[in-house]
Amino acid sequence: MTSVLQNLEHGVMTLTLNRVDKKNALTAHMYAALATALSNAVDEKDVRVVLIQGHETVFSAGNDIADFLQQPPANANSPVSLFLRGIATFPKPLIASVCGPAVGVGTTMLLHCDLVYAGDNAAFSMPFVNLGLCPEAASSLLAVQLMGYQRAAEALLLGEPFLVEVALELGLISRVLPPAEVNAYAQQQAQKMAKKPLASLVETKRLMTSARTPAVLAQMDEEAAVFSRMLKEPAAVEAFSAFMQKRKPVFN
Secondary structure, rough: OOOOOOOEOOEEEEEEEEEEHHHOOHHHHHHHHHHHHHHHHHOOOOOOOEEEEEEEEEOEEEOHHHHHHOOOOOOOHHHHHHHHHHHOOOOOOEEEEEEEEEOHHHHHHHHOEEEEEEEEEEEEEEOHHHHHHOOOOOHHHHHHHHHOOHHHHHHHOOOOOEEHHHHHHHHOOOEEEEEHHHHHHHHHHHHHHHHHOHHHHHOOOOHHHHHOHHHHHHHOOOOOOHHHHHHHOHHHHHHHHHHHHHHOOOOO
């Protein structure tokens, strides 16, 4: 079964996370597929908008822990790094359709999307501290800019989920709909956008994001360096061991 489905229709490239039995937990292979699709879409004239979606019951549970431990992001050429930099610098409109849990990178990738439509069953979380790690995808910068320091601190230092009503209030998402309608509505909006002049879409997005992009990429690099170091430290080792053994971690 293909874990990332790709479809191009009416100028919209739709990337569907298709590992529902594993709650769309992302593997290195899935990151690579997403990174390649985004890279190809930059120069593909038939692609005017990209839409990332999951299932109406789940967007993504974040990283597949077993796969992640076997293939941790080692450098800037790792699938994870390529995807994160790709989504941060993607020049065309990027839309996400989110239902159910959006954990870790399932939430942080949304900070790089231009529009996010969510089901009323969506729940967001950035539980990096619970794994003995630090934020990624420049979320330590973008979450503060979007939410304000206190709300970002609550999300990142406690690592607890927040529901769709809070996400809408914070500006993380654009609109809330019934789960069964979200993907279709996001597709409708994407196709509406794809009918507009591509140069206008690209230049408008560039003007809105160009001032922050250097800071985003620099923050990603710093987060990645800290993340790699912390991944080898006792807290993360205990957190991941506890996860695999289905017990609560003990941090001394």
